[in-house]
Amino acid sequence: MRQRRICEYLGLTCTHLLSFLCLPPAVRHRIYCEAGLVSDADVDLNRRPDAADSWPSSDDFQLSYNLLLTCRTIYAEVSSIIYSTNRFFIRYRxxxxxxxxxxxxxxxxxxxxxxxxxxxxxxxxxxxxxxxxxxxxxxxxxxxxxxxxxxxxxxxxxxxxxxxxxxxxxxxxxxxxxxxxxxxxxxxxxxxxxxxxxxxxxxxxxxxxxxxxxxxxxxxxxxxxxxxxxxxxxxxxxxDQPGSPFRFLDFPQELRCQVLEYTDLVTPLCEVEWNPEKGFYVRYSTWNCGDIWECxxxxxxxxxxxxxxxxxxxxxxxxxxxxxxxxxxxxxxPPTSLFLVCRALREEAQAIFFKKNRFVITPSKGCNRVADGTPPRLEVSIFLTKIVPPDALRFLRFLEVVFPPFDEDYLRPHEPAYRDWLETIDQVRDKLHLPTLTLRVYMADHSPSGQDVTPFRINMTKEQGMTIIAMYARTLGPLSKLNGMKRFFVHLAWPFAWTRSGRRGRKENPEFVKQQIATMEQRVEGLVMGNSYDSMLLEKNKQGNSQWLEASLASIRYGGEQTTF
Incomplete structure (x- = not known):
């Protein structure tokens, strides 16, 4: 009976049975796998082999189960393969x-x-x-x-x-x-x-x-x-037997800094985003590497x-x-623990963290969602006065500030957030190391996919569009107090991008639209840096996109309408 079972499930005649058992173990193992023995599968220990939602399926499990019933030798070999090549899972619930x-x-x-x-x-x-x-x-x-x-x-x-x-x-x-x-x-x-x-x-x-x-x-x-x-x-x-402490601070400072650069103080893309809701975090514009979102x-x-x-x-x-x-x-x-070891290591860690990463300050509700209104404080004001220690502001090398799209006016002169913004500039201008700081500002556009455009954007009048342009100048003009800053780049959203005439203009004469945006940006940059300032000479367009912008552009490429930031 036992011989008949082996023959039936392995496709052998009775005369071949003894020759099969005499085969080397490695050859027999390969035969088991070729015959359909379950391997490289997730096996739930709480599921019956014949359950409809179990994996492997009942058909896949049947041959394995039958092989286990043949004889002691084959049972030992098959059992070893099953438990060594599959991943077993159990959930108490x-x-x-x-x-x-x-x-x-x-x-x-x-x-x-x-x-x-x-x-x-x-x-x-x-x-x-x-x-x-x-x-x-x-x-x-x-x-x-x-x-x-x-x-x-x-x-x-x-x-x-x-x-x-x-x-x-x-x-x-x-x-x-x-x-x-x-x-x-x-x-x-x-x-x-x-x-x-x-x-x-x-x-x-x-x-x-x-x-x-x-x-x-x-x-x-x-x-x-x-x-x-x-x-x-x-x-x-x-x-229960800790070793002697490693005296990291006995290393020369140059060596300590090189070691710290290989910790989480430097992010994989050398870019960190921050907003009051999420704190410090890393964004990746591609979520499915190798899928439709190609990395x-x-x-x-x-x-x-x-x-x-x-x-x-x-x-x-x-x-x-x-x-x-x-x-x-x-x-x-966030490498919080490295800032809590001691005062000496804290200062070195802060220097590496703020020097080696690009910091992007984003709106709490999203970069492309229309703001409900002016917040009590701007995210960048909170970041510069509450998040970055005053003695670490001098380490900042690249700061990018993203303002959300907005309907009507935003950050009006009488609002607390605007007055706080002016106070923030006065407070940090002497603490920043301006000659080595790159400051980039984005006025983000609304809905890069072109969906759910607000009625304000579609029906925007010329006067309303000029109000938005005035907000650009009113908000960024006070940055002229940052005397000594060498690199200042502005990227503005064209207010009329989603009006009927704007949509038509982008299709019929895109170069005209680009020229309008370039003129706006040049005037705002000149308002801050002086009329002789030319950001193109400093390779403004070669600074690379941050991940939030790459994510927005990716959504455009895979099913949305092109827009300009």
Whole structure:
């Protein structure tokens, strides 16, 4: 009977059976895979092989299941292949149990190479990035999120106990430096996080790799615990035996600065955006490298430093979004810790951070969304007076300020924001190192895709357009107080771009429109720098687009109408 089963599922006659078992193991392994043995797949331990929504499908699993029933020799070989070549996943929420982990036999665990355990998850994971990229547009799955675990809840204590039991069983049987373990347990506080990682701190077997997430939102204490635990689990430093401190400040200053340039003080694209809602962050104009949004070769290097969750099938362990650690996450996050070590390192870190990056100050509601009205304070005023330390203003080398499109007038002389803007200029002009500063200002246009144009823009009169041009001069004219500034570039939106005559003019005589914009920009730049100033001699058009503008232009190329900024 056993021989007949082998023959049937491997397509051999009974006379060939003994010759098959006598084949070298490597050859037999290849035959199994060619016959359809499941490999390189995500296997959910809480799903039945015949479940409609399971992966692999029931048809894919049938051959593997049949091979396991043939004989002891083939069972051992097939089982080893299955557990070593597939990625296994279990989510506690699915069956309120981790029993499938404890059901695995010791030889199977010894072959296991990839295991992901989602003990408690408070956000969308695996194939749903909405909680990270589109927090304002949750989908139906967002209603099924878990609540953070605490040590004060009896039900949560039971979850911790079951995890400890399962983890102890797994780590007792896996081979050293073979298993890649990813563990998600979103908790309420540090006490619960410590409880969650206890089995990994005492594991007798080293892991090949370990990713840990302990909270949906970034928390320095939880991130540090996740990093230390994962590092120790793979054989890194021990928490209870810290080594002697590394005396970084004993290095010469020149060497220290070179080392700091290889930290997160310098972003992958040497560009940082800031606004009051998001703080410091990095924007990438291409989101799907290799897809319809093709990544320019010059920027492809930076792809490894962004959105690591897009390339993961084990969940999100991105430190930018969560209290997590993963050796695969190189995403940029503000290097706050480097500013908190000591006063000497703080000054050197600030010098590198503000000298080596281009800083783009964007409107809180978006660069191309029409402003609801003048805010109490301009974003750039907040940045220069509240965010950048006064003694670090001298380090700024490239500052770009983006003003949002607006209807009617904006930043009127009687408004508090305008008066504050004038005070900001007076306050920082003696602190900035103006000879080395490049200041670039964008008056952004409305809706680069041409959709949802406001009635004001479509029906704009000549008088209303001149009011907008007057706002340009009124807002930027006071920058003339920055005596000694050498490089000042202005990019203005043409007020009549979306009127009926403006649309027609852009199609029939685009060169005339470009000339009108160039004339406006030249007059405003002359108002600030003097009539003899010529920004074209300073290669104004060769400064490169910032990422917010690249993103806007990309949306135009892939389905919108061309506009000018």
């Amino acid at each position: 699915d069956s309120r149990s981790l029993q499938p982990l404890r059901n695995l036999r010791a030889p199977s665990l010894a072959s296991l190479t990839h295991l992901t355990v989602h003990l408690n998850v408070t956000s969308c994971e695996r194939v749903q990035p909405c909680c990270k990229v589109y927090p304002e547009k949750p989908h139906l799955g967002c209603r099924q999120h878990d609540k953070p675990l605490t040590t004060s809840s009896r039900r949560h204590q039971a979850i911790f106990l079951e995890w400890h039991s399962a983890a102890s069983y797994i780590t007792a049987h896996v081979r050293s430096s073979r298993l890649q373990l990813h563990f998600v347990c979103d908790v309420q506080d540090l006490e619960a996080a410590t409880r969650a990682v206890e089995p990994l701190l005492s594991t007798p077997t080293l892991l090949a790799d370990c990713g840990i997430r302990l909270g949906q939102q970034p928390d320095p204490a939880l991130q540090d615990l996740a990093r230390q635990t994962a590092t120790r689990a793979v054989g890194g430093y021990r928490l 320019p070769p010059a920027l492809h290097y930076a792809c490894q430093f962004r959105n690591c969750w897009q390339y993961s099938n084990v969940g999100c362990f991105c430190r930018r979004y969560h209290s997590a650690y993963s050796s695969k996450c190189n995403c940029w996050s």
